[in-house]
Amino acid sequence: MKTPESKQYLMLGDKPILAHTLERFQAMACVDAIVLVVGAGDVARGEAYVSRYGLTKVAAVTAGGAERQASVREGLRALPEGTAWVAVHDGVRPFIGEALVRRCLQEARQTGAAVLAVPVKDTIKVADSNGVIQSTPDRRSLWAIQTPQAFRLDLLRDAHERAVRDGFTGTDDSMLVERLGVDVRIAEGAYTNIKITTPEDLLWAETIATRYGGEGLT
Template sequence: MEKLGVIIVAAGKGSRMGTAESKQYLQLGHKPILVHTLQLFQNIHEVDEIILVVGGTDVDRCRGYVQDHALSKVTHVLAGGAERQDSVRRGLDSLQRDTTWVLVHDGVRPFVKKEHVFDCLLKAQEQDAAVLAVPVKDTIKIVDTEKRIQSTPDRRSLWAIQTPQAFRFSLLQEAHERALQDDFMGTDDAMLVERIGTTVHVVEGDYYNIKITTPEDLPWAEWILHNVRGEGQL
């Protein structure tokens, strides 16, 4: 049986939220946002192992969450690095060596639909690399440093990338090792895989899979929790 590992990245401070508490620890319903995310993957039977990567000062708190919420698939709670890419690499280094497939997911995306997780994984199993995404709704403008519009790309070719992102474990390891050797910093894991010549395929998700980042996201998240993706509805 091929093993599936999940890396949950939650080491950011989330300055855009404007709160003293990091966004992943804010309450959503009666639990921290991060706990909702962890429980989602805990409840996916096919997941063998979860690696949680958090800020260095939050490791003990998160180990408490693992114990209090019976998150038995979380095998490691690690301190993250300076950048998200560093945190993912630490997660990769801690996965069991016989892992075949890995999902990388944002700790502040608690509403991804399980069906879409499987769709993304299946596409990766066919093609080695896949990401969830949704078509961009708005017209996008390319703007220079003086805020002058330079061009308008065709909206039909634009997708907003989400997580999870799914990869063959050995491929993502190689991509991270190459990036480290080249001192290259990407914006997501897919970018690292793209730069070593592997095509990454897009799998359509939905617009409820929000990344809770700003204060405006919180009431929307509460609405999703109570009306669309609450306990047992994911």
């Protein structure tokens, strides 16, 4: 993001990106509890957000690990007793709607695991280390993966435990579950469910927020 502040704490309109994301889940009838995973030095700030924005569904604010995978593991440990299903979401995707979350959960109930994704619009090339194109995959089979990713909790915990034992690091949680031989289903997402990672993304986010505000996002 090229800013001294972490991207999730940058302002989008009148509040931080992370606060927008948390408020979305706070308002969802299908969400019973939220666990917020932050950097070790940001727990107090996370707890302040919970108080300031009335986030009554936040059951815990916990420190994450050195990388994303370890942070998710810490979040799973902090879930309330009796939790059966979990959705893992990026804090910098503030335009998620309840219909998308329900769609992902519905697909997850088929096999125990599902991800939100959108069809790839661009032609994709596979290149070698020298920048020479090696192949062109069929675009019709390609999907850009989003979050949330929804899982039966015992399945995701098992996937994380096996990854630790095997010394395996995946790029997302579905990759860990795929290693177990479990079918991970795709639920079609929305192109507005963007992940704010670069300065250009923040400009796009401001456009979405201005165009839709709190309404109209699926």
